[in-house]
Amino acid sequence: MGILIKGVFTPDRKKATIYIEENIIQSINDEMYKDDFVIDGNRKLILPAFYNTHTHLSMSLFRGIVEDMWLKDWLEKVVWPMEKHINEEYVYWGAMLGGLELIRSGIAAIADMYFFMDKVSEALELLGLRGVLGTTIFEFPSPEAETPEDAFKIVENFAKKYKNRELIKPSIAPHSIYSCNIEILQQAKEIADRYGLLVQIHLSETKWEVYEVQKRYGKRPVELLESIGFLDKNVLAAHAVWLTKAEIRTLAKYDVKVSHNPVSNLKLASGGVMPYPEMKEYGVLVTLGTDGVASNNNFDMFEEMKVFAISQKNHRWDPTIAKAKEVFKVATENGAKALGFKAGRVEEGYLADLVLIDLNSPHLKPFYDPITLAVYSMRAGDVDGLIVNGKPLMLNREILVVNEDKLMEKAERKAFELYEKVMGVVK
Numbered sequence: 001m002g003i004l005i006k007g008v009f010t011p012d013r014k015k016a017t018i019y020i021e022e023n024i025i026q027s028i029n030d031e032m033y034k035d036d037f038v039i040d041g042n043r044k045l046i047l048p049a050f051y052n053t054h055t056h057l058s059m060s061l062f063r064g065i066v067e068d069m070w071l072k073d074w075l076e077k078v079v080w081p082m083e084k085h086i087n088e089e090y091v092y093w094g095a096m097l098g099g100l101e102l103i104r105s106g107i108a109a110i111a112d113m114y115f116f117m118d119k120v121s122e123a124l125e126l127l128g129l130r131g132v133l134g135t136t137i138f139e140f141p142s143p144e145a146e147t148p149e150d151a152f153k154i155v156e157n158f159a160k161k162y163k164n165r166e167l168i169k170p171s172i173a174p175h176s177i178y179s180c181n182i183e184i185l186q187q188a189k190e191i192a193d194r195y196g197l198l199v200q201i202h203l204s205e206t207k208w209e210v211y212e213v214q215k216r217y218g219k220r221p222v223e224l225l226e227s228i229g230f231l232d233k234n235v236l237a238a239h240a241v242w243l244t245k246a247e248i249r250t251l252a253k254y255d256v257k258v259s260h261n262p263v264s265n266l267k268l269a270s271g272g273v274m275p276y277p278e279m280k281e282y283g284v285l286v287t288l289g290t291d292g293v294a295s296n297n298n299f300d301m302f303e304e305m306k307v308f309a310i311s312q313k314n315h316r317w318d319p320t321i322a323k324a325k326e327v328f329k330v331a332t333e334n335g336a337k338a339l340g341f342k343a344g345r346v347e348e349g350y351l352a353d354l355v356l357i358d359l360n361s362p363h364l365k366p367f368y369d370p371i372t373l374a375v376y377s378m379r380a381g382d383v384d385g386l387i388v389n390g391k392p393l394m395l396n397r398e399i400l401v402v403n404e405d406k407l408m409e410k411a412e413r414k415a416f417e418l419y420e421k422v423m424g425v426v427k
Ligand SMILES: [Zn+2]
Pocket: 054, 055, 056, 202, 238, 291, 292
């Protein structure tokens, strides 16, 4: 069945009629379409949907449990004790809650690092969202695997099972250099090469990490990864804040993709600001991610774009860097490219991953330039509809694929149940 979106504003502020068939934007302003299912685009803007390239979706159950702590305390006193109780069921309900928010935020796809990825896939496939899903590997036991070997087996089984899915791509996620020894990093890369997987890793997030890696190996993080043959075009490095110019050149040389997570970095007081101007200059593909909502605390990619733009400007004392158009591209087309999808543009032949924005709000008037509005004025609450892979998941602010109220209620109950196991009864 084809979908016809009539009389909608496009990102270049032209009125258009868009025809979607299968999962592709087939034609724009071509009168030859058959209008099977019509969406009224009046007073609406169509944008490419967001590609959120770094998150931990199931940690949505951890939103707001404890705040305003040092990362180390927060991990040791809250997150890790909670994760001792994490199982398939909690992962599923966390992914479900997070997935509902992704839809409401206009996000078509995520790159996710967590555990029990079968359950995350189940939730995403039910909701109709895309996921590049990497089981997290540690050198110590994880909630899912006693040993790294067990974790590798889980990754391989997942890679085989999900080889040919439309929405899900298997990935592998060695957590970081400080939590995986060299042997594990190399083994993870070998498995990635064998199965053609994207490798997700936290890289140079904090100054502490750089010192720790230097202390252990006498090298900075990127130098170490280069020396063990880890870097190539299938590596997606999250954060990438504390880097030297030489390290950025190395990332560019190996075509490593970077996921910038400005809100999480600011909230956890990572201290540095990702060196975006140098990444751009040397040709690193920069994408945008929210990180988990435990350190954000939402999946609002509009907010993420704005914070990205204004933190770069402020940090460099230069309002001309991180311009709205490039920031928008980072959050959409660049993300899609990094995750291996032809999406991120409202153009014929691109995947139909599209957001509809309700323009009828005071903060979106006057309507001059759609992209400037998207980066500096819009918020997730302006998302009126989402189409992913040619399927409408939400229209007129109503989620069509599941019963949202019921799922939210169940997910919240699960979150309180988990909280009770560690912190006591929720009052
Ligand atoms: Zn992360």
